[in-house]
Amino acid sequence: MKPIDSLFNEEVKVINLGIPAFRDDLDEQGVEVVHVDWSPPAGGNKKMQSLLNQLKG
Amino acid sequence: MEVITKIKQDTYYDSVTLMLVSSEIEKMEAVEEAMIGMGTDYNIESLQRLDMFGTEHEDATPNDLILTVKAADAKAGEKAIETAEEKLKEKSQSSGGVSAYNPPTQERAADMLPGANMVLISVPGEHAAKEAHEALDNDRHVMLFSDNVSLDEELELKEKAVKKGLLMMGPDCGTSIINGVPLAFANAVRGGNIGLVAASGTGLQETTSIIHQLGGGISQAIGVGGRDLSAQIEGRMTLLAARALDRDDNTDVITLISKPPDETILAPLLKELNSLSKPVVIYFIGADQAKIEAEGFTAAGDLENAAVQSCRLAGVDAADSLINQAEIEQKAAKIQLSGPYLRGLYSGGTLCDEAQRILHDRLDEIYSNTPVEGCHELEDLYQSKAHTIIDLGEDEFTQGRAHPMIDPTLRKERIVQEMQDPEVGIILLDVVLGYGAHPDMAGALVEAIEEGKSAADSPPLVAASICGTDQDPQNYEQQKNTLEEAGVYVFPSNVSMVKFAYQLFETT
Structure with a gap:
């Protein structure tokens, strides 16, 4: 069974990255959700990000 | 005018929260401009354009929070920044019941x-x-x-x-x-x-x-x-x-x-x-x-x-439409529009598109920022021309501000502006309910409608379609009542509202 087929028969559990209001809406409906306290990687420094990405390869 | 700045290093907020707070701060008395945002290239350029850029911004990175306010005096500016910080704190706090710890990845x-x-x-x-x-x-x-x-x-x-x-x-x-x-x-x-x-x-x-x-x-x-x-x-x-x-x-x-x-x-x-x-x-x-x-x-x-x-x-015995043509004609009968033109102020792109498609064979010249075939490009986005139907959710309107389904500020200003134009006979609005959307869009739009009415000699008719259900968090009936009490003609779909407008131009 493909993951999309099983999804339709599973409980939706959400990881939310970005707008916190989306987490609040899901939480209000009793949906299991974890909000990521996201911030730009490497302090927004593009050169540092590119080095980090190379390391993660 | 004084420009006051505070920069908080390594402090991240999402763009929607920041834009909503910026918009709230700009409404404060004695505040002319506010830029509450991350130190992105776009925000730095905006500060330069608005003549609010200072030496303290030079080292800001996209990971730093910038709070810059142009106000009547330093005291008002400082007060505005303090208020912005409080509002950011409020908005970032969870609605309750949510795990207090938010992981970083x-x-x-x-x-x-x-x-x-x-x-x-x-x-x-x-x-x-x-x-x-x-x-x-x-x-x-x-x-x-x-x-x-x-x-x-x-x-x-x-x-x-x-x-x-x-x-x-x-x-x-x-x-x-x-x-x-x-x-x-x-x-x-x-x-x-x-x-x-x-x-x-x-x-x-x-x-x-x-x-x-x-x-x-x-x-x-x-x-x-x-x-x-x-x-x-x-x-x-x-x-x-x-x-x-x-x-x-x-x-x-x-x-x-x-x-x-x-x-x-x-x-x-x-x-x-x-x-x-x-x-x-x-x-x-x-x-x-x-x-x-x-x-x-x-x-x-x-x-x-x-x-x-x-x-x-799917086996549901559905009528041809939510409101039949006879009802639409009855609603439109006896209405005399105060001006010759229609203005559609949409927050939903596809709804704006749908209105143009239905109306363009009835109305001679329709202008839009997103014209469909047969309609024309609106040159000045902030100044309507003849019949104008615009999508306020398009990029050109949302640079530096939240989408009009969340932040009604820009649409409210436009409603007041259109209502004072004696050439306008009818204004069409969409009110999108549901999760993610503004908690009281009808209330917000009615504020502008009332303001527009009091400033106009013969205010135009206002019609609104509600996209939503009785299970939405905003309370559909309450939103409908708020609009109707302000004299707005309310429709359960965009198509029925646009057909009503079509009918008005057929009879006038």
């Missing part, structure tokens, strides 16, 4: 939530694809709300998702309902046997809401992002979703909503859809219905009709 979040199967991503576009790849690599479905993701990145993500049998909804996907759970901007609708796939967020909201109003229900509503049926993406997610709905025991009817597919993919797409075993309703906005019918599909003429046709195939 997707990986850590997954540890905290075993079995997490969906990742909802609304981070800035340049970082979005990386997070989406991480989700797919870990066998999680993705809803990518972020825009500014390139076509190449979209193709790469969707190829990966298809290979793994995962949903990759987006980028720029505003609406989905999976297993009854509304994600991002979506309405609370009844469960049922109609499965939808859509490359249009408001199109999906309007159709699912009308299906609910007609007595039908939704199995799944899958947003695929506006570019899925382009030549490059070749409908990859549309097909994956449609095939999955075909296999889904809870779905009896499959409904597709999109701009017309690119010519190069139309034939193979229809061939694939023809291989499905369940009835398929297609609304390719503005496309030739006869051609779609000739291929063996049920073709819809507008969003409301897509809902009606879907309901009928």
Whole structure:
């Protein structure tokens, strides 16, 4: 069974990255959700990000 | 005027929160301009343009929070910054009941939530694809709300998702309902046997809401992002979703909503859809219905009709429309418009598009920032001309501010402006309810309508369509009453409102 087929028969559990209001809406409906306290990687420094990405390869 | 600045290093807030706070601070007395945002290139350029840039901004990075206010005096500026900090704190606090600890990465979040199967991503576009790849690599479905993701990145993500049998909804996907759970901007609708796939967020909201109003229900509503049926993406997610709905025991009817597919993919797409075993309703906005019918599909003429046709195939005894033509004519009878022109101020792109398509054979010249065939490009976005129908959710209006479904400020200003124009006879508005949307849009718009009325000698008629259901968090009836008490003509769908306007121009 493909993951999309099983999804339709599973409980939706959400990881939310970005707008916190989306987490609040899901939480209000009793949906299991974890909000990521996201911030730009490497302090927004593009050169540092590119080095980090190379390391993660 | 004094410019006061505070910079908080390594402090991140999402753009919607920041734009809402900026907008609130600008409303404070003695404040002329406010820039509450991250130190991105765009924000730095805006500060320079607004003559608010100072030496303290020189070292700011996109990870630093900038609070800069131009105010009557230093005291007012400092007060505004203090207020902004309080509001940011308030908005970032959880609504209660939510885990107090928010992990810093997707990986850590997954540890905290075993079995997490969906990742909802609304981070800035340049970082979005990386997070989406991480989700797919870990066998999680993705809803990518972020825009500014390139076509190449979209193709790469969707190829990966298809290979793994995962949903990759987006980028720029505003609406989905999976297993009854509304994600991002979506309405609370009844469960049922109609499965939808859509490359249009408001199109999906309007159709699912009308299906609910007609007595039908939704199995799944899958947003695929506006570019899925382009030549490059070749409908990859549309097909994956449609095939999955075909296999889904809870779905009896499959409904597709999109701009017309690119010519190069139309034939193979229809061939694939023809291989499905369940009835398929297609609304390719503005496309030739006869051609779609000739291929063996049920073709819809507008969003409301897509809902009606879907309901009928799903076994719901639905009328031809939510309001019949006789009722519309009766409502329009005896109304004399105070001015010759119509102004449509939309927050939903597909609804704006639909209004133009219905009205352009009735009204001579329609101008828009998103003109459909037969309508004209509006040169000055902030000054309407003849009949004007605009989408305030388009990029040119949302640079540096939140979408008009969340922040009504710009639309309110425009309502006041249009109401004072003696040439305007009618204003059309959409009020989109549901999760993600403003908690009291009707109340906010009515404030502007009242202000406009008191300033105009003979104010125009105002009509509004509500996209929503009785299960939405805003309270549909209350929103409707708020509008009606202010003298607004309220309609349960965009199509019925636009047909009413059509009728008014037929009789005047």
